[in-house]
Amino acid sequence: MTTSDPPFPPLKPRDPTSVGRYRTVGRLGAGGMGVVYAGRAPSGSLVAIKLVHGDLATDPEFRARFRREADLVGRVVGPCVPRFLDRDTEADLPWLATEYVSGPTLHQHVREHGPLSGDSLHAFALGVAEALRAIHAAGIVHRDLKPGNVILAPDGPKVLDFGIARAVDETAITRTGGLFGTPGWVAPELLRGAPPSPAADVFAWGGLVAFAATGRAPFGKGSAETMAVRVLDGKPDLEGVPQHLAPLVRAATGQDPNRRPTVEQALAELLGTDQATVVGAGPEATELVTRVLRAGWEAPPPPTVFTGDPLPRTEPKRGRPWLLTGAAIGALALVAAGAWAAGDRLSKDPVEDPGGGAAAAGTEEGRNEEATDPEATGSDERVLVEVAGNGLFMVHADTSGALDVTPGFAGVGLGLPQGVARDEYVVASVRVNTVSADSATQTGVRVFGEVEYLADEGEFTLRAGDLTLLEVGQGLDPLPDDPTADGRGAHTADPGRVLATVSPDSPDSEFEVDFPDAPQSGLLAYLPAADALGGEARVGGVYTCYMNWHPYPPVDMTDEEFVPCPAERPQ
Incomplete structure (x- = not known):
């Protein structure tokens, strides 16, 4: 070996x-x-x-x-x-x-090679249903079945991340009343408050088969709010699903969980046998599934592996339409935030504050307008970040002025102007989490996550200097319009350090950066550099609350309202 x-x-x-x-x-x-x-x-x-x-x-x-x-x-x-x-x-x-398990995820395969078809598609539908049968038989509800959680292995599809997500989910629900899952894959009854059940996994299975067959998410793409509304409307896009699978997929994605097929019924139909054969996890059913997989499954090409080294920066094409070409990373709940300007780029002469970070200047004289003023840069490009969900930043850009970006803060509110579709100008998504930088002493903050590029050309760079951790506490507004204007402590990292560079050729990357002196609770602010897309632009950013004792930081902020950040862990 x-x-x-x-x-x-x-x-x-x-x-x-x-x-x-x-x-x-x-x-x-x-x-x-x-x-x-x-x-x-x-x-x-x-x-x-x-x-x-x-x-x-x-x-x-x-x-x-x-x-x-x-x-x-x-x-x-x-x-x-x-x-x-x-x-x-x-x-x-x-x-x-x-x-x-080696192989690409379904998401990777569809993005790089297109949808499945023929015997491979049938084997995929069968294999995922068999995985759910085994998971449900052990008393587990998966709760997050989606294209990124299924590996296309050489011997068939393999379903990942069952059970452990449930442990995180139950902790979060106990403490916050939150909802676990990815919009567009969460069953409508869960959105209405029902507890997770095997029928909810069947709903996701139907959407997964539709995605594998067509390359399209059955409820499209967009913000968490948009996706939830489409799911509740109950009109999945199933055009292109083969005729022999369409009735089963349509029934699985139905609104009423009591009228969806069970996993055993789906397996029986896909195997062309009676339901009694597949009930109880008997060896006969396993042998039938293995036989179909062996006969119909075609091993997919290996996935493209990005080892983490940033790509060399190249000059992107200008005059491009920033259109969504990939599925945006899902959010757990819709939240809203305003644009901000913070950190080193706000002050020409940062000063040290007693907390160990550079105090963010909030006066007009302290702002670096040269980095964001189109008259100074000669560019009309606008780059705007919004908080689209729990720890999810969406980066939007355009040259038409439709985003109407005001450098600095526009207050606490929706990042995009009224009437502008959220997926019309999306360029990239940045998902963030926080933990203690030193887990043994529970000190400092590590910000880590994933960046995904969603446009069809150009590139996007995330730098350590784009992120600032701002302190909260007595005498400070817990939800400020401009968190940089009241002299609160600001903790920054090396502004020039490149955390990730993504492009259509290498669209995914992970990152992490430590803030050794930052407190365990505060405001996590994100403002892209003016040249994050390769040229100078007006930029507007956002902030969210992070609390490292929370089970899923940054904190879920629902109903377009911020959750104030406490200075210390509540007792």
């Missing part, structure tokens, strides 16, 4: 070199729960290791839920789910390990 490692995105300097008995060899992803590493077992086989963030590891309630969910995941067995291998739920940082 060879032990040469595939080209995984590299480990970060502070990543562990081992977890339990496994040697880490690369990063597979990161999110609100923790980091997923590629590892090597002592035998040489590849594994996937999910390591919990330190913030969550200190929460006894989360540990208990993680322990219970790990027990459930260990009981899920089937040809279309990764095999459970190992765990340590009592470690300082709890973890679990499953077999490593």
